[in-house]
Amino acid sequence: MTTLLLSHQICVRHEMPGSPESPSRLEAIEQALQSEQFSPLQREDCPTALKHHIALAHGGDYIDEIRDLTPESGYFRVDGDTTLCPHSYEAALKAAGGAIRAVDAVMSGEVANAFCAVRPPGHHATKHQAMGFCLFNNAAIAALHARQQHGAERLAVIDFDVHHGNGTQDIFWDQPDMFYGSTHQMPLYPGSGAVSETGAGNIVNTPLQSGADGSKIKEAFNDRLLPALHNFSPDLVVISAGFDAHIDDPLAGLRLTTDDFRWLTLKLAEFSDHHCDGRIVSLLEGGYDLRALGDCVATHVDVLLDAGL
Amino acid sequence: MTNDANAPDLKAMSFEQSLSELEEIVSRLEQGDVELERSITIYERGEALRKHCDDL
Structure with a gap:
């Protein structure tokens, strides 16, 4: 079995002027995954998530709110970091749709594991609030979909983005069958994530x-x-795969190397292999140095490919 | 509010001024009252203030 790689061109058209969470992040990843070693990847476009998928993690009103705030032209600022452009709502539905498709393919045994190269990212989006570049919480939606649609009983999200995933923690807070484990720099945005x-x-x-x-x-x-x-x-293990703990990242102060991300991915692949038949769905979160991001994603996906063989 | 463009030069700041700004930064970081994009800049300003206080 192979690794499923999901992405979509509309995710490149979601723009927040002047933001480091830029379309060029996905272009750097696409470039990094062009080499021959990645030819075994099963590449697909993300489908569009439906309202009931998003509603697993967010209330119905929240989805409509994001849709209604999306401007027909120009930009609308949701918070200090997060801006909607005319393509943002559709991009967010594709990002969540990629997570849904990844779960379906992994849980049915069609592929060994999956990586979603999508944006906007998701782990700061709480039940009711878009923030920190995030609109819909793709990781929480993936995990909750695995439970609702595939009968999985216990779902884990592991988040190694340098920022704490306050949104995922908020959505899972009172759900003992949904595990959230995070490594992150603290103090730093968003301020949560204490032991x-x-x-x-x-x-x-x-x-x-x-x-x-x-x-x-x-x-x-x-x-x-x-x-x-x-x-x-x-x-199932869902990875909130942010690569902004890299030493070259401009938005944080941790000092991980690309090899450290290989180690983290290997450990999670080994764990999944032993405990849940290798089932991993990995979703892009942060990572703002374009060269480091490309290198780290290539390394991450390389380990996932090897694990699926 | 601390702003990287107009933050006072550390060398000209007294211990009390530095400590006051540092306390404000710590409070804002703990409360999440800082944008993601600027939080590392603000954190680094806090580190510089802490070192300045230690050196005075």
Whole structure:
């Protein structure tokens, strides 16, 4: 079996003027995944998520609100970081649709695992609020869809984006069968992610200080996240794959190398192989240095491809 | 509000001024009252203020 790669051109047309969360991020990834080693990927365009998919994580009113706020021309600012352009609503539906298709393909055994190169990202979007470049919470939607549509009982989201996924934590907060584990720099945006935030016992936050390198994140994975994941025993692992903990990233102060992201992906692939038949759905979150982003995604997808063989 | 373009030069700041701005930064970071795009700049300003306080 192979790895499914989902993306869509409309995700490139979602623009926020002057923002580091730019269309060129997906172009850098597309370029990085052009080489021969990625020819075995099963490449597909994201389908459009339906309203009932989005409603798994967000209220019906919220979806309509985002649709109604999307301008016919020009821009509409939702928060200090997040702007809607005429293509944003459609791009957000494609990003969530990619997550839905990835779950369907992985849970049915059609592919071994999947990576969604999509934007806008999702992990800051709470039940009722778009923020931090995020409109719909793609990772939470993926996990909740796996439960509703495929009978998975226990779902885990592992988030190694440098920023805490406050939105995913908010959506999973009182749901003991939905695990959220995060490594992130703290203090930093969005301000949440302390060890003391544990939800229904299903939230494991492992904050790292500015300047922490690969050894610290490996320690966090080996000592806290992986044992907690082992105890939780998920039926599917969803990865909120942000690559902004890279040393070259301009928006944060961690010092991971591309090889450290290989290690993180390998660990999650090994875990999934042993505990849930290798089922992984990985979704792009942050990562703002274009060269580092391309290199890291190529490395991440390379490990997923190997794991699926 | 701390702004990277008009933040006062550290060298000209007293201990009290530095500590006051540092406390404001820590409070804003903890409350999430900082945009994602600017939070690293504000954090780094806080680190510089902390070092300045230590050195005074």
